[in-house]
Amino acid sequence: xxxxxxxxxxxxxxxxxxxxxxxxxxxxxxxxxxxxxxxxxxxxxxxxxxxxxxxxxxxxxxxxxxxxxxxxxxxxxxxxxxxxxxxxxxxxxxxxxxxxxxxxxxxxxxxxxxxxxxxxxxxxxxxxxxxxxxxxxxxxxxxxxxxxx
Amino acid sequence: xxxxxxxxxxxxxxxxxxxxxxxxxxxxxxxxxxxxxxxxxxxxxxxxxxxxx
Numbered sequence: 001x002x003x004x005x006x007x008x009x010x011x012x013x014x015x016x017x018x019x020x021x022x023x024x025x026x027x028x029x030x031x032x033x034x035x036x037x038x039x040x041x042x043x044x045x046x047x048x049x050x051x052x053x054x055x056x057x058x059x060x061x062x063x064x065x066x067x068x069x070x071x072x073x074x075x076x077x078x079x080x081x082x083x084x085x086x087x088x089x090x091x092x093x094x095x096x097x098x099x100x101x102x103x104x105x106x107x108x109x110x111x112x113x114x115x116x117x118x119x120x121x122x123x124x125x126x127x128x129x130x131x132x133x134x135x136x137x138x139x140x141x142x143x144x145x146x147x148x149x
Numbered sequence: 150x151x152x153x154x155x156x157x158x159x160x161x162x163x164x165x166x167x168x169x170x171x172x173x174x175x176x177x178x179x180x181x182x183x184x185x186x187x188x189x190x191x192x193x194x195x196x197x198x199x200x201x202x
Contacts, residue, residue, distance in 0.1 A: 129199035
């Protein structure tokens with residue numbers, strides 16, 4: 001990936017990733033986590049949020065650490081790493097708020113060149129799934145590998 | 150007598166314990182209420198047409 005990104009650490013299951021945002025607001029721990037919808041389902045829900053000094057998690061936090069692009073690129077990297085372990089999975093992504101969903105869209109758009117090489121992306125709009133198109137105000141996304149194993 | 154004493158002590162401890170409030174510290178996003186809501190939202194969306202197979 002060409003965009004600058006943070007170094008990530010993952011759990012042995014590759015279902016949880018952590019990294020630190022560094023900027024004017026200090027060092028802020030970020031967590032990305034994948035949860036399978038149902039046992040045997042190929043769909044996994046992605047969660048992303050800040051972890052404060054007391055270990056509490058907030059996915060509505062606006063860190064404002066002047067590193068938004070780098071953070072989004074790191075979240076996308078976490079998804080790529082997740083697919084290394086779960087190549088047949090489909091990742092479902094939606095935000096906790098409209099603005100957070102918009103952030104996911106920006107993350108996909110900014111990293112589109114790298115994403116479209118190996119992954120298919122679908123967007124959910126007006127109660128219907130369709131292949132992702134830049135500029136559309138989707139409510140949710142699905143990402144999956146093109147060449148499943 | 151001894152048995153009665155220990156059972157009453159146990160009851161007292163249980164009573165005290167029930168009054169103690171424990172703050173549950175979440176260490177995982179998937180345990181949070183907002184993530185559980187997203188799971189519900191996702192389940193509904195995954196039944197919509199056009200979903201890739």
